[in-house]
Structures are given as structure tokens and as C-alpha cells.
Amino acid sequence: MAIPAVGADGIRQTVNYNITPEQTVWNLRSALNVAALNCQDPQHATILPAYASLLTRNKRELTSVNREVTKQFRDRYGSQGQNAQDDYMTQVYNYFALPPAIDEFCNVATRVADESLAVAPADLETFAARGLQSLEAVFEDFYRSYEQYRVNVAMWDARYGPPQAVNPASYTGAAYYTPADQGFGPEVRGEPVFISEPVVERPDTALTASPGVSPETALIAAPPTVETGSTITPSIFAEPATSPSPSADMPSVDTPVTEAPADGVPASETVFVSNPVVAPIPEEGD
Known part of the structure; x- marks a missing residue:
């Protein structure tokens, strides 16, 4: 509520002050x-x-x-x-x-x-x-x-009143108080700092790809040459260049192939996952 002030003459300056x-x-x-x-x-x-x-x-x-x-x-x-x-x-x-x-x-x-x-x-x-x-x-x-x-x-x-509590705040830049502050912490200047952790996918079993072969082409064979008038069923997946060791599990079409981290790469690094790229079957007469 606004209260009229008292003037230098000791009289309160209301709407009835100093009127004709x-x-x-x-x-x-x-x-x-x-x-x-x-x-x-x-x-x-x-x-x-x-x-x-x-x-x-x-x-x-x-x-x-x-x-x-x-x-x-x-x-x-x-x-x-x-x-x-x-x-x-x-x-x-x-x-x-x-x-x-x-x-x-x-x-x-x-x-x-x-x-x-x-x-x-x-x-x-x-x-x-x-x-x-x-x-x-x-x-x-x-x-x-x-x-x-x-x-x-x-x-x-x-x-008797309780002390005003000031909430702690994390911020960058200098803090200052304003008349509008009612004890709920300093007004903060500066840009907020966002911190995030990388999301790492850790596969249970990883296969080591052959050196120099990218995940996209490791298991794709070149389409066969088709003679005119003949019909063949192309093999989509090529045989491995070398026989796998008895302890290794061969991937199937439904199982995504993963690339294990290279030697010396920390376990916290991101592991890339790729699905097989399937070459289309040529139609007859092409």
C-alpha cells in the first residue's frame, strides 16, 4: 500500500494537501x-x-x-x-x-x-x-x-525471524545481487556449461576384421558374370579367405558384425556397429 509522504511542513501530502x-x-x-x-x-x-x-x-x-x-x-x-x-x-x-x-x-x-x-x-x-x-x-x-x-x-x-537462506548455484561469470533478490540466491551472469558422458556400446563378442577391409565390404562378393541364356543363382556372401579357427563363431545374416577395438584403444572408446550390405540379384534378361 502506498502511503502519502509527510512534507517539510509536517503535513501529509494527500489529495487534500495545498488545495484552493x-x-x-x-x-x-x-x-x-x-x-x-x-x-x-x-x-x-x-x-x-x-x-x-x-x-x-x-x-x-x-x-x-x-x-x-x-x-x-x-x-x-x-x-x-x-x-x-x-x-x-x-x-x-x-x-x-x-x-x-x-x-x-x-x-x-x-x-x-x-x-x-x-x-x-x-x-x-x-x-x-x-x-x-x-x-x-x-x-x-x-x-x-x-x-x-x-x-x-x-x-x-x-x-526473531529466521535468516534468509541463499541457494547454492553453479555458474560461470561473476554473480551480483539486485534489489529484487529476496534471498533465493545470486543472479547469475555467464553462459551455462553442459557436461555429457559418451555412450559406449560394449558387445559381448567381437570379431576382428581382416586388416585393410572395411565393415561395409568385408563380406560382400562381386556379382558373377551371367552369360546370355543361362540362369544362375548368385551367392550373396563370399566364403572367408581363410578358414576360421575352431574357436571362432561364424556370423549369420541375422547377426550384426561388429569390429573390435584396435590394439591400444581404450575400452571407453565408441565401438562402431554395422549391418551387412546385401547386393541385389540381377533380374533375368538384363
């Missing part, structure tokens, strides 16, 4: 308008008829006051005078309708409204200054109480 006599009259009328709309408890029932009587008995004076207030805004803000006046009056209505202070505001507004019934039109300006001061005291009391409450909370937190 005409604005004082108009702001009192606005305050009673807010009270008539918001103070609906039985003990505040006299506000509405008293406010209606004030408008009726002082119609001419209030019209003149409104005209003068509009002129003051136009003289001060030029072509934006009407907008400035509308914005200011919105602040005035919201000021008097402040929810935390509404109960006491209604009590004081009831007394001011009752007093207005005995005010002559010639005394309207004097009455407005006195009545607005009474209403303003309601909000001054509230603001002071709220300020003291915030001081008390800060003192309690400083004495």
Missing part, C-alpha cells in the same frame, strides 16, 4: 457523496438525506464552485485541464473509499453530514474547511498506525 478554497468545498461534497454510497449501516442512515439537502440548498453555490475549479485546472494544465481534473477527482473518490479506514470514515461523515443541515449557503466555504479537516484526520490516524505497524514488523523480523 473552491477545491476544499468540492472535495467535501465528494467525500459526502462517497459516504452516501458506502456507509449503509443503520447508524449511518442520516448521511444520504443530509447530503441530498446540502445539494439542494446550495445548488447555486456548488455550481459556481465547480465552474471555478474547472477554470483553475484549465489555467494550470492548458488543453489538458479537463483530463487533469478528471484524473484528480478519481484520486479523491478513491482516497475517501479506502477500505481499511471506511468504518471510522463513515462515523465521522455521519457527524459532518448532520452538521451540514444547519449551514447557510454563505457559510459553505467555512464549513467545508472544518468538515474536510475532520475527515482528513481519519486517514491521518490510519496512515500513522500503518506506518507504526510496518516498523514493528521489521523489528520483530530482525529479532
Whole structure:
């Protein structure tokens, strides 16, 4: 909640601070308008008829006051005078309708409204200054109480509150704190560092390929030459160049051939896996 500051003169700078006599009259009328709309408890029932009587008995004076207030805004803000006046009056209505202070505001507004019934039109300006001061005291009391409450909370937190925890963070670059930081760790500058481990496939049984033969061509035979008019069934897989040792298992078509790591290569290096490349069977007549 924003609280109006207290000026060097010791007076709080609210919407009713340093205003003209005409604005004082108009702001009192606005305050009673807010009270008539918001103070609906039985003990505040006299506000509405008293406010209606004030408008009726002082119609001419209030019209003149409104005209003068509009002129003051136009003289001060030029072509934006009407907008400035509308914005200011919105602040005035919201000021008097402040929810935390509404109960006491209604009590004081009831007394001011009752007093207005005995005010002559010639005394309207004097009455407005006195009545607005009474209403303003309601909000001054509230603001002071709220300020003291915030001081008390800060003192309690400083004495009994738990320390704020700062979460550890891994980062590169310098860290710095900002006013927005609420104890959830430093704001980090720098690029994040991503670390990953290689995925290694470790076959149970590896066959050692012949030196100088790539996995793609190790088991592929060149297609046979077909004479015109003859039919043969080509052999897709060539026989091994040398007879395998009795302890070695021969691969089948369904078993992928793997290449064991070369001598001196660490076991953590990636093992390449390739499937057999099958040469197509030529069609007859080609």
C-alpha cells in the first residue's frame, strides 16, 4: 500500500494537501457523496438525506464552485485541464473509499453530514474547511498506525525471524545481487556449461576384421558374370579367405558384425556397429 509522504511542513501530502478554497468545498461534497454510497449501516442512515439537502440548498453555490475549479485546472494544465481534473477527482473518490479506514470514515461523515443541515449557503466555504479537516484526520490516524505497524514488523523480523537462506548455484561469470533478490540466491551472469558422458556400446563378442577391409565390404562378393541364356543363382556372401579357427563363431545374416577395438584403444572408446550390405540379384534378361 502506498502511503502519502509527510512534507517539510509536517503535513501529509494527500489529495487534500495545498488545495484552493473552491477545491476544499468540492472535495467535501465528494467525500459526502462517497459516504452516501458506502456507509449503509443503520447508524449511518442520516448521511444520504443530509447530503441530498446540502445539494439542494446550495445548488447555486456548488455550481459556481465547480465552474471555478474547472477554470483553475484549465489555467494550470492548458488543453489538458479537463483530463487533469478528471484524473484528480478519481484520486479523491478513491482516497475517501479506502477500505481499511471506511468504518471510522463513515462515523465521522455521519457527524459532518448532520452538521451540514444547519449551514447557510454563505457559510459553505467555512464549513467545508472544518468538515474536510475532520475527515482528513481519519486517514491521518490510519496512515500513522500503518506506518507504526510496518516498523514493528521489521523489528520483530530482525529479532526473531529466521535468516534468509541463499541457494547454492553453479555458474560461470561473476554473480551480483539486485534489489529484487529476496534471498533465493545470486543472479547469475555467464553462459551455462553442459557436461555429457559418451555412450559406449560394449558387445559381448567381437570379431576382428581382416586388416585393410572395411565393415561395409568385408563380406560382400562381386556379382558373377551371367552369360546370355543361362540362369544362375548368385551367392550373396563370399566364403572367408581363410578358414576360421575352431574357436571362432561364424556370423549369420541375422547377426550384426561388429569390429573390435584396435590394439591400444581404450575400452571407453565408441565401438562402431554395422549391418551387412546385401547386393541385389540381377533380374533375368538384363
